[in-house]
Amino acid sequence: MLDLRLHHVSIVVTDLERSVAFYQKAFGLERLPRPPFKTQGAWLDCHGQQIHLILYPQGTYRANEAIDNNDVHFSFHTRDFYAILDHLLAQGFHEGPDTNDPMRLYVLRDGPAGFPQLYLRDPDRNVVEVNGAP
Template sequence: MIQFERIHHVSLAVRDLALARSFYSDKLRFQEIERPPFKSRGVWYAIGSSQQLHLLEHPNGEALRTSGIDSVDGHFAIWVTSYSGTIAWLENQGIPYEARPQSVAGFAQIYILDPDHNIIEFDSTYDS
């Protein structure tokens, strides 16, 4: 039997690595970490103390999604410390979002799209 420890990383396809890096590094302020010298183009980010997000520029300039926020579609979620602080940050950065403060999940949810329409979910307790 496989004994799982944790998710190590999530990888997302992007069309334009420079645009994606600007969004994740400059707007969301994710911490970039060293990436091995793969032949492909990409950038890696630390998420918390032991997980990572890997952005991979698709060699044909294609990505998987073109539509808007759909929480039933593939996405990744990050637990944040403040619902209201996250909303304020997104508004300050001019990033559109869909807020679900009283979600049936039992915790607050905020959804955004990156420039390639990858869905990102921020979760927290509701702190109006």
Template sequence: MIQYHGLHHVSLTVTDLEQAKNFYSNILCLKELPRPAFDFAGAWYEVGGQQIHLIVLPTSQTIRQEKSISSREGHFALRVKSYDETLSWLKQNGVAVLEKPESASGFAQIFCADPDGNLIELNVDKKDI
């Protein structure tokens, strides 16, 4: 049997590191972490004790060609404190979103994508709207 302590990190491939860093640092407001001196470009971010690792690999098979936002495509979810404040911030910064405040999941969800089309869900419990 495997026993888990939790999720450590999610790795995402990106094509333009500066554009990706702008999104994760300035739009998603995540704190960049020191990163080992790998022989490839990337960046690490802290999210409540877990991490997001960005890896520059323009030839990646995981870069989505279709950049539309869909809640059914592969994504990762971040829990936020305020649905309304998060939605307002994203819209204020020109980020396209898919709003699902009444999702059957039990979460109020906001979906968006980074510049490479990696999908991100931002959510709160419905009771916290």
């Protein structure tokens, strides 16, 4: 197997500062310096890997109301899944039934993957996973 590690994930967003604030508040990511590309964007640090937010006001998103864990998404890994879950709940996220609520979490404590997973959406409806994979 090749020795590969995730370097960055690029996500198209419609409101750059709103999305930066979301990722900083929800996950504690820090903003990094970014080269002066033609498009506006922001880079965020996640323990040496990066999330690249790319501004595209027209959006390129799915119309599905519910969180769909089979949709395009990226995942954060954590060694303390329940600490992250508790943090998100303290930030106002919840496991309620309203699939259109932007603060809804879809949580699989004993999911088919064999480890806990949760899914949420950022302000542009991009699906974000957090898992406790071994």
